[in-house]
Amino acid sequence: MKATRQSTVSSIIFASTIALAAATASAQDCKSSPCSGADKKTEPVYMAVLSGPGATAEATKSSSDKMDAKAQKVWDRSVESTMGKHAKDRSVKSMKMVGTMSMPAQGITANMSILIAGEDGLRIEAEIPGLGAFTQGVSDGVAWSNDMMQGPKILEGDEAKPFLQQNDLYASLNWSEYYSSISYEGQETVTLPDDTSVEADVLKLMDIEGETESTQYYSTETGRLIKAESMAPMNGAKIPVTTYTMDYREVEGMHIPFKSITQMGPVKQVMEFSEVEVNVEIDEDQLAMPEEIKELVED
Helix, strand or coil: CCCCCHHHHHHHHHHHHHHHHHHHHHHHHHHHHHCHHHHCCCCCCEEECCCCCCCCCCCCHHHHHCECHHHHHHHHHHHHHHHHHHHCCCCCCEEEEEEEEEEHHHCCEEECCCEEHHHHHHEEEEECCCEEEEEEEEECCEEEEEEECCCCECCCCCCHHHHHHHHCCCCCCCCCEEEEEEEEEEEEEECCCCCCCEEEEEEEEECCCCCCEEEEECCCCCEEEEEEEEEEEEEEEEEEEEEEEEEEEEEEEEEEEEEEEEEEECEEEEEEEEEEEEECCCHHHHHHHHHHHHHHHCC
């Protein structure tokens, strides 16, 4: 079994968590001091629902040269332990996740839902008390965001990249399109937020532009992703982000973390899912581009 990049579900938990925290912080700033149009910046959501690499495919020789043998062994094992048979038959066509996102220090708890339907689109919605609705998604190949504080916006460049790469449950089958290198860095003991110590294999990943390095930690016992470290854009700068994924449960043959804890600078965010459905029917209307976004596209 050859390895590819992380699956959408996997990086969508590592990707939605940050966007909600970033947007909340930005919205709070705008609430206390009205933002000008230039100040309105929506950061991409970096959440990690299903952990570890996703769909598998035959890697090209050039891509295998960019991942060393030990790294590929860890990567492949994570594919098997998280995706199971779906890594081969690709039978998962859609997913629905419902839960809460909380920021304990700020006293914020928001209900949220995530719909992933491959090429048909992506929708992330959260209702943040006192700040209103927050929505991001991909519709007709366009990444966008909309919230009551910052209004509708088309995401481009670095903002759009996480969505455009991850809106497919089986995103690109060639990981080398997204990472210039993946290397094995040895083993470390990871202390989880509940003070549990876990031995982990460590991988270093460099993005395809060669600009951003991230580190991922995979349990030597289960093969699943338990921790990820990276840098995320926030108000024009990049800040360190650490995400822990835990409470793995089996859903239709896959193992999905129902809880993640993200530390983004001084902000701590907890995401917990109460419901995860696979191959759920999703109406076109649920993924349709909002009228406000359509107007921006037409302009």
